[in-house]
Amino acid sequence: xxxxxxxxxxxxxxxxxxxxxxxxxxxxxxTARNPVHAALYLVLxxxxxxxxxxxxxxxxxxxxxxLVYVGAVMxxxxxxVMMLDINLDKLREGFWDYLPLALPVAILLMLxxxxxxxxxxxxxxKAATPAAxxxxxxxxKELGRLLYTQYVYPxxxxxxxxxxxxxxxxxxxxxxxxxxxxxxxxxxxAVKRRDRVRLVKMPAEKRMETGSQKxxxxxx
Amino acid sequence: xxxxLQHLFGPAWTPIWTLVKIMIIVIPLMLSVAYLTYAERKIxxxxxxxxxxxxxxxxxxxxxxxxxxxxxxxxxxxxxxxNKGLFILGPILAIAPALAAWAVIPFTENWVLANIDxxxxxxxxxxxxxxxxxxVAGWASNSKYAFLGAMRSAAQIVSYEIAMGFxxxxxxxxxxxxxxxxxVKGQEGGFWHWYFLPLFPLFMVYLIAGVAETNRAxxxxxxxxxxxxxxxxxxxxxxAFAVFFLAEYANMILVSxxxxxxxxxxxxxxxxxxxxxxVWWALKVAFVLFxxxxxxxxxxxxxxxxxxxxxxxxxxxxxxxxxxxxxAAMQTPYGRFFx
Numbered sequence: 001x002x003x004x005x006x007x008x009x010x011x012x013x014x015x016x017x018x019x020x021x022x023x024x025x026x027x028x029x030x031t032a033r034n035p036v037h038a039a040l041y042l043v044l045x046x047x048x049x050x051x052x053x054x055x056x057x058x059x060x061x062x063x064x065x066x067l068v069y070v071g072a073v074m075x076x077x078x079x080x081v082m083m084l085d086i087n088l089d090k091l092r093e094g095f096w097d098y099l100p101l102a103l104p105v106a107i108l109l110m111l112x113x114x115x116x117x118x119x120x121x122x123x124x125x126k127a128a129t130p131a132a133x134x135x136x137x138x139x140x141k142e143l144g145r146l147l148y149t150q151y152v153y154p155x156x157x158x159x160x161x162x163x164x165x166x167x168x169x170x171x172x173x174x175x176x177x178x179x180x181x182x183x184x185x186x187x188x189x190a191v192k193r194r195d196r197v198r199l200v201k202m203p204a205e206k207r208m209e210t211g212s213q214k215x216x217x218x219x220x
Numbered sequence: 221x222x223x224x225l226q227h228l229f230g231p232a233w234t235p236i237w238t239l240v241k242i243m244i245i246v247i248p249l250m251l252s253v254a255y256l257t258y259a260e261r262k263i264x265x266x267x268x269x270x271x272x273x274x275x276x277x278x279x280x281x282x283x284x285x286x287x288x289x290x291x292x293x294x295x296x297x298x299x300x301x302x303n304k305g306l307f308i309l310g311p312i313l314a315i316a317p318a319l320a321a322w323a324v325i326p327f328t329e330n331w332v333l334a335n336i337d338x339x340x341x342x343x344x345x346x347x348x349x350x351x352x353x354x355x356v357a358g359w360a361s362n363s364k365y366a367f368l369g370a371m372r373s374a375a376q377i378v379s380y381e382i383a384m385g386f387x388x389x390x391x392x393x394x395x396x397x398x399x400x401x402x403x404v405k406g407q408e409g410g411f412w413h414w415y416f417l418p419l420f421p422l423f424m425v426y427l428i429a430g431v432a433e434t435n436r437a438x439x440x441x442x443x444x445x446x447x448x449x450x451x452x453x454x455x456x457x458x459x460a461f462a463v464f465f466l467a468e469y470a471n472m473i474l475v476s477x478x479x480x481x482x483x484x485x486x487x488x489x490x491x492x493x494x495x496x497x498x499v500w501w502a503l504k505v506a507f508v509l510f511x512x513x514x515x516x517x518x519x520x521x522x523x524x525x526x527x528x529x530x531x532x533x534x535x536x537x538x539x540x541x542x543x544x545x546x547x548a549a550m551q552t553p554y555g556r557f558f559x
Binding site: 034036037040043059060063064066067070071072075076078079082083138139140185 | 303306336337338341342344345346348349351352355356359367370371374375377378381398526529
């Protein structure tokens, strides 16, 4: 985008605004004491990340991020976090024991990131700024076309792998109890009156006159 | 006039004009919500051979205003054990998506705040955010009833969203567009061209899943007055409670509007020789809203396991089968029936 001197363009302002929120939210995810707060900050992080992708004109990815991660995955995540009674102080007990191992890993990750972002081959100046698309350009349509033509095999294979993972996860965790009393709603709905109630027709019985007792009085 | 105003405000013109347009949508929406509650009480009253509200104003017409004033004056009680920040955030998270989704809803061919290409996806993403209001409110209240309501609601909404999304995939295939205006334009030429006929199973699934998504009877297990008193908003009072109320009814109108746009031709007239216009849109939305009220007056609440069964074992298979049917039919000469 053309930068007009010192003046910040609106897009840049949006970028820095979202980035600041994203960094803050990301930081709070690991520092918040309450796990539910941490999960909600993660939701905020996803949402602002979607906003950042939107500035890249990747509207399909941005909206899918919100739809899948914010709308479904994080809901289930919160669901679990709220049900568990997590004691953070207990979780943090081993902090100093793990530090010698964790520190090198963290430094290594930081170095890798530095290489990727600032290096000779991957620097931001190496990748051309994506050209702005005309107004009628549909990101979604292009993505769909590529997925189902050029990348159809990787796409289908990934789908099958995911399906197998789903089936495996269910197969591993499913256990059948023999003593479960199971209701079959289809059979419940299919019940007719004659299955439950029998209408018996019989002639009215004759009144039995027995000496001193009057009819209609309760029998002892 | 417009030029003069534009000159007056200078660079601030665009945000101010957008704000004005937002108000033009939100204020009638809030009024519709108020009178939807009145309509609900009257219609259900008549269905149950009662009179309904008839004290405030002529035929009780000022009842919603009286209710709103009452709720505004009431104290907002925050339980001492509640998580205060999240307790206040809950209603905000409930109403924000209910209003934000209206940004892309077209009222006629030209009346739309933001005509974006991925409108359908945007609506799905934004409405899927609505569940956070319920969960956060239920958890932050620090009450067992509220928490049970939140858990029920979370599981239910996530389940029905899948069926809803698949139903919309069918619409997407038929119209070959994600733009809501193009979807309506694809249904031009009389009511037999509207998508509810070729996509009838998807239409039914969408309508019923819409009732479940908005937590309305017979899917109102999140509230379940008789079991968990009022579910997720049991601890809320005054305006905080009213905001949940507003969100629920705004969502009802939203789902009705989406059903209208995607399956019932939006602003198009049912017969080709009649003029199209906003009035058709409003009539169709009112009809779907009437169905919502009718359901509430007619059906007993679903049992929780049966809700889950309906969502996962009935609706999702139906939608998948019908998507395959539509996809296969589009490759044959009969494809013209589907778009």
